[in-house]
Every structure is written in C-alpha cells, then in structure tokens.
Amino acid sequence: MPRTDRRVLCGRRPMAAAFSLLELIVAMSVLSLITLTLYGVYNQVAQTWGEMDNEIAVYQNANLLLEFLERDLSAAVVDPEVGFYVVDRWNNDPMLRNITFGGKADLRLGADQLYFASGNVPIEPVQQLGGSPMMEVGYELWGTTTVTNQPYRMSLVRLTTVKNGAVHYNIFDDEPGKEWWIGEKTSIYPDVFPNDASNFGFDQWEPWADLVCGFNVVCYDEEGRAYEEWPPNNESRERWPAPTMVEITVTMTTPRTWNELQELENENVRRELLLNSLRSFTTRLYLPVEGE
Structure with missing residues (x-):
C-alpha cells in the first residue's frame, strides 16, 4: 500500500x-x-x-397647601358689621376687622399679608376664655427670599391660639439651632420667636409646608377691580365694597435645590440655581357673599 506523503509547510505544522x-x-x-x-x-x-420625583413632590405639596388655604377661605366672613376687635400693630389702636390685607413695600400689585374673620372656630374653648365665637385667620410672608440673606430652608408655619381663635401663616427662617425670626420688634410682634411659641401669644405652632419661597395675595371686587390694600386708608368704605374674590400664588422650590445650595459658595451661581428651580402655583376663590 502506498504511504501517504505528509509535507511540513515551512518547517511547521x-x-x-x-x-x-x-x-x-x-x-x-x-x-x-x-x-x-x-x-x-x-x-x-x-x-x-x-x-421627575422632585417635580411631583413640589406639585403635590403645593396642591395640598392650596387646598388647605381654600378650605380656610371658604369659611371667611366678609361683612363690615361682623368681625372682632384687634389691636393695630403699628399704633396699638383697637379696630374692628373682618378682612384686611396690606400691599408690598415695593408697590407691586399684590399683598404678602392677609387676615380675615372666619366662622370655622372651636367655639367652646374660645367662649370659655371670654373670646368671640369667631376666628381670625392670617397669612403672612416674613423676611427676604434672596439666597444671600436667607440661605436656609424656609417653612410655612401654622400658629394657633384658643384665646381668640387666631391662626397666622408665616414663612420663617428654619436654620437648625436658631430662634424663629418673625420681623421687626414691637410690643405685639417681638423680633424672636422661641420654639415653644409661648412668648408670641400662641398656644401651639406646626410646620405646614417646607420650601415655600413666596406668598402673594390679590383681592378683587365684584366688578373685577384689584385692590392693593383693604380697608382703604383715605377712602370711604362705600366707594370700595368688600372683596369678593381672592387670588393666592405660592412659590416653591425642590428639596434637591436646597441641598445643592448648601454646597455652593458663589452667590451668583446659587441665586441662578434657586431662580431656575422656582415653581409658582395660583388658585382663585370666591368669598362668601354678604347675607348668604
């Protein structure tokens, strides 16, 4: 049998x-x-x-806050003959108040303070302490919202007292370890507010909404005219009927933004970051008509 010839190419297999x-x-x-x-x-x-989570959280918080404000305003008593006597903070004169709001210092339309008489009140405690079966409800925006002067978390705080049924909404500096600051010092409104709220005349306080950076109120009469303030200082009340509609705008930011602000040192960068994160939410509510 012939043998197979196996060749090796280039010497390799x-x-x-x-x-x-x-x-x-x-x-x-x-x-x-x-x-x-x-x-x-x-x-x-x-x-x-x-x-998306941050945006959803802001929208949910804003909706809950506006719903709560609407519920308070739905019980407002807008009647010049109905109200309660309060002490004016500037001249200490008593005055009958049913609804009042003040304009801003920069003369822009809208107010950052709103008070009104409310029929939604725990009547028994108020009457036991000699108060009126009415409740005063107030919303205020205190302090600045600039990043430089207010770099800390801000909160909308609900303050209550059963002595006269007063409820005030204020926005406070919420720096840990610091006393609550509420504005200029007067005999009625001291400049510091301890955490127990006793020195401010309130029985309890509770944070309601964090990260609120703006609060604006515009009131309208039945013809759609916007009021800068009420009651008017130099005009008769006959010429300016009580407001029939209230427009409230709340401006909020996100938790992530405030966390990032704490890590930044450049004020211009911080300011731009905050302004880009702000979200505004507006609601309109018609006040109960007198006599209803």
Whole structure:
C-alpha cells in the first residue's frame, strides 16, 4: 500500500485560526463604547427620574397647601358689621376687622399679608376664655427670599391660639439651632420667636409646608377691580365694597435645590440655581357673599 506523503509547510505544522492583536483591540474598544453608552443612558434616566420625583413632590405639596388655604377661605366672613376687635400693630389702636390685607413695600400689585374673620372656630374653648365665637385667620410672608440673606430652608408655619381663635401663616427662617425670626420688634410682634411659641401669644405652632419661597395675595371686587390694600386708608368704605374674590400664588422650590445650595459658595451661581428651580402655583376663590 502506498504511504501517504505528509509535507511540513515551512518547517511547521498547520495551526488553528486565532484573533490577531488588532482584532482584540478593536473588540475591546467596541465593548468599552457600548458600556459607556449604556452607562450614559442609565445615568440620564436616573437623573430624569430624580428630577421627575422632585417635580411631583413640589406639585403635590403645593396642591395640598392650596387646598388647605381654600378650605380656610371658604369659611371667611366678609361683612363690615361682623368681625372682632384687634389691636393695630403699628399704633396699638383697637379696630374692628373682618378682612384686611396690606400691599408690598415695593408697590407691586399684590399683598404678602392677609387676615380675615372666619366662622370655622372651636367655639367652646374660645367662649370659655371670654373670646368671640369667631376666628381670625392670617397669612403672612416674613423676611427676604434672596439666597444671600436667607440661605436656609424656609417653612410655612401654622400658629394657633384658643384665646381668640387666631391662626397666622408665616414663612420663617428654619436654620437648625436658631430662634424663629418673625420681623421687626414691637410690643405685639417681638423680633424672636422661641420654639415653644409661648412668648408670641400662641398656644401651639406646626410646620405646614417646607420650601415655600413666596406668598402673594390679590383681592378683587365684584366688578373685577384689584385692590392693593383693604380697608382703604383715605377712602370711604362705600366707594370700595368688600372683596369678593381672592387670588393666592405660592412659590416653591425642590428639596434637591436646597441641598445643592448648601454646597455652593458663589452667590451668583446659587441665586441662578434657586431662580431656575422656582415653581409658582395660583388658585382663585370666591368669598362668601354678604347675607348668604
């Protein structure tokens, strides 16, 4: 039988096919590119999801806050003959008040203070202490909202007292370890407000909404005229009927923004970050008509 002739090419036996170094480099580059792309997509989705969570939280908080304010205003008593006597904070003169609001110092339309008489009151405690079966409800915005002068978390705080049924809404500086600051010092409104609220004449306080950076009130009469203040100082009340509608705008920011602000030192960057994060929410409510 003839013998098979096995030849050796170039002195070597045939070898199995293998990847070259260039092919390995190209494969690793493609794999790295795919990995980076997937990571970028995942990171972008995570950031978008986090931003959506912050936005949803702000909208939910704002809706709850406006619903609560609307509920308070729905019990307002807008009648010049109905109300309660309060002491004016500036000249200490008693005055009958049913609804009042003051304009802003910069003369822009709208007010950052609103008080009104309310029929929604725990009557028994008020009467036991000799008070009127009415409740005073107030909303106030205290302090500045600039980043430089107010770099800390802000809260809308609900204050109550059963002595005269007063409820005030104020926005306070919420720096940990610092006393509550509420504005200029007078005999009725001291400049510091301890956490127990006893020195301010209130029996209890409770934070209602965090991260509130603005509060604006505009009142309208039945013809749609906007009032800058009520009651008017130099005009007869006959010429200016009581407001029939209240427009409230609340401006809020996100928790993430405030956390980022604490890590930034440049005031211009901080201010721009805060302004870009602000969200405003507006509601209108018709007040009960006199005689209803």
